[in-house]
Amino acid sequence: MIVAFSVTPLGVGEDVGEYVADAVRVVRESGLPNRTDAMFTSIEGDWDEVMDVVRRAVAAVEERAPRVSLVLKADIRPGVTDGLTSKVETVERHLSA
Numbered sequence: 001m002i003v004a005f006s007v008t009p010l011g012v013g014e015d016v017g018e019y020v021a022d023a024v025r026v027v028r029e030s031g032l033p034n035r036t037d038a039m040f041t042s043i044e045g046d047w048d049e050v051m052d053v054v055r056r057a058v059a060a061v062e063e064r065a066p067r068v069s070l071v072l073k074a075d076i077r078p079g080v081t082d083g084l085t086s087k088v089e090t091v092e093r094h095l096s097a
Contacts, residue, residue: 009065
C-alpha cells in the first residue's frame with residue numbers, strides 16, 4: 001500500500017515548514033520507503049505500519065499546533081511491493097518512448 005499524505009498545522013501563522021519537518025522526521029525515522037515533495041509525503045508498507053506512521057506524524061505536529069489538517073490518499077493493492085518506485089519508472093518509460 002502507498003499512502004500520500006499532507007499534515008498542515010493551523011493557527012500557527014504562515015510559516016509552517018518547521019512543523020511539517022516534525023512530521024517528515026517521523027516518516028523518515030520509520031524506515032519505510034518514502035518520498036517527500038512540495039505537496040505530499042508518500043510512504044509504502046502494509047496497512048498497520050503505514051497508518052501508524054501517519055498517526056505518529058500527525059501527533060508530532062499536534063504537540064505544537066492548536067489544530068491540524070490531514071489530507072490522505074491511499075493506493076491499496078495487496079501483493080504489490082516497491083510501487084513507490086515502479087509506478088514512476090513506468091511513467092518515465094512511456095515518456096522516453
